[in-house]
Amino acid sequence: MFKRLQRQSHQVGDTQILVSYDRLTSRFQISNGNTVVYSRSLLLLPFIRSSIVISNSTYSLKVISFVLWRAKLEQGGKVVISELLRPRRAKSIASIAYGAVMSVLRFFVG
Numbered sequence: 879m880f881k882r883l884q885r886q887s888h889q890v891g892d893t894q895i896l897v898s899y900d901r902l903t904s905r906f907q908i909s910n911g912n913t914v915v916y917s918r919s920l921l922l923l924p925f926i927r928s929s930i931v932i933s934n935s936t937y938s939l940k941v942i943s944f945v946l947w948r949a950k951l952e953q954g955g956k957v958v959i960s961e962l963l964r965p966r967r968a969k970s971i972a973s974i975a976y977g978a979v980m981s982v983l984r985f986f987v988g
Contacts, residue, residue, distance in 0.1 A: 884965050890951070890958060893933040897962040899950070906941060906949070908932075908962075946970050 885898040891967040895915070898907050908930065916930045916939060924944035930937050937958065942948040947970040949962040961967055 883968075886963050886965065887949075888959050888962065890932050890937070895932060899963055899966055901955070904943075906943075913984065921973055946974065 880901075882902050883898055884901055885896060887896050889895075893910055896909050898909070899905070900907075903919065904921045905917065905919050906926075907914060907918075910932060914933055916928065918926065918928075919935045920926065920941065924942065926939070926941040926943075928939045930939050935953065938952040940948070940950050940952065947963070947967045949966070949975060950957055951959040952963060
């Protein structure tokens with residue numbers, strides 16, 4: 879079943895954040911309650927590094943959306959959240975595995 883929005887919530891310090899990705903528009907968004915902390919379209923930007931502020935603390939956001947999805951949040955060089963959207967990463971790994979299996983089968987069968 880196709881889900882347009884992929885969402886996951888995380889606890890950062892004493893703040894609950896919601897990370898979402900719109901698969902139709904490729905918009906990546908981090909919100910803190912009703913406040914949008916970060917929002918950007920990833921359509922033509924496969925590698926993103928940005929600084930964001932969550933509850934008066936500065937964090938470094940790193941997103942790789944090229945082939946293998948990766949989105950993590952760091953503070954001072956330490957990883958705070960290793961994967962912001964686990965369903966998105968699992969989907970990208972499954973797509974790569976499917977493509978690899980089909981390529982191998984095509985090579986051996988025909």
